Amino acid sequence: MNAAHQEFDEIDRQAAQWVDRMNRPLHDAEVAAEFDRWIMDDPRHVESYARFQALWQSGSLYHALQAGEEGPEDCGTAAEPAANRAPQAWKQFAAFAGAALCLVGLVSLGARALVSESRYVAAQGATRAVALADGSKVRLSGGTRMSVRMTPWSREVSLQQGEAFFDVAHEKLRTFSVNTGNSSVTVLGTAFDIDLVDHETRVVRVYRGLVSVDAGAGRQWRLPAGSGIEVGGGRVRSLGEVRGDHPGWIDGWFDADDTSVQQLVRRINRGSRLPVVLADPGLGDLLVTGRFQTSDAEMVLEAVAAIHDLQWRKEPARYVLSR
Structure with missing residues (x-):
């Protein structure tokens, strides 16, 4: 076996090991960081990992593992000596890989496509x-x-x-x-x-x-x-208790909990045709609590004006909130 072939076999072996590790229910940040370093080190790592991951998730996995238990099909690779065999979990996946590699030869994906x-x-x-x-x-x-x-x-x-x-x-x-x-x-x-x-x-x-x-x-x-x-x-x-199965803004509402007027104004401006501006920037520091129908800017301005004894007016291109 030439050096290039051995190198690709080693990459595939590493990729198969990483698929096994990353498909386990839990893995910590250190493992994730190690994986990121490995996957980004060489475009061939990306390609090999994607092939093995696709095979892991495919319907061929069960059948390949069954074949592996009976003995992997002959795809031109020699069995490893018993002294070098991996633990049982890895042997099962290696058996799957041995059978599945016969299919892998037909797949060629570039890193960009993944x-x-x-x-x-x-x-x-x-x-x-x-x-x-x-x-x-x-x-x-x-x-x-x-x-x-x-x-x-x-x-x-x-x-x-x-x-x-x-x-x-x-x-x-x-x-x-x-x-x-x-x-x-x-x-x-x-x-x-x-x-x-x-x-x-x-x-x-x-x-x-x-x-x-x-x-x-x-x-x-x-x-x-x-x-x-x-x-x-x-x-x-x-924050206070979060209720429901989605945020109120999706339905046009906003629940304020000692929320600044500036934040409430930003909320209004996301959905209003006319923006709300503050005549005095200091108004933005005032706090409000309550449920506001932000889909109706004028209703919200009326409520804020009543809470803090303010005034508001509508101009051709904006709303203005002032003292």
């Missing part, structure tokens, strides 16, 4: 429903921008602006992570909402399952369904 990247934007004043390739569903609020990167080993979202509600399809292998710039949320399968309130404040509410929120510098929280958190500017605030 990675899909998409960008999504919701127009100002309108929401948008997005169905991802893995079966996950995302609802974007007005003015939201998001990009998605899908690979055989990861599901990565970058939320650049606005707010999005994620209903994530559960997978044993691939976690689903959302990066917001200064924090990230990671899950396996759940439903949660992320609001980029401003350049540093993020609000996360969980409606189903469990999420992990990482704000860097060792700050990490695990949020079960029915809970929420606001992180920003070095501050952390637990």
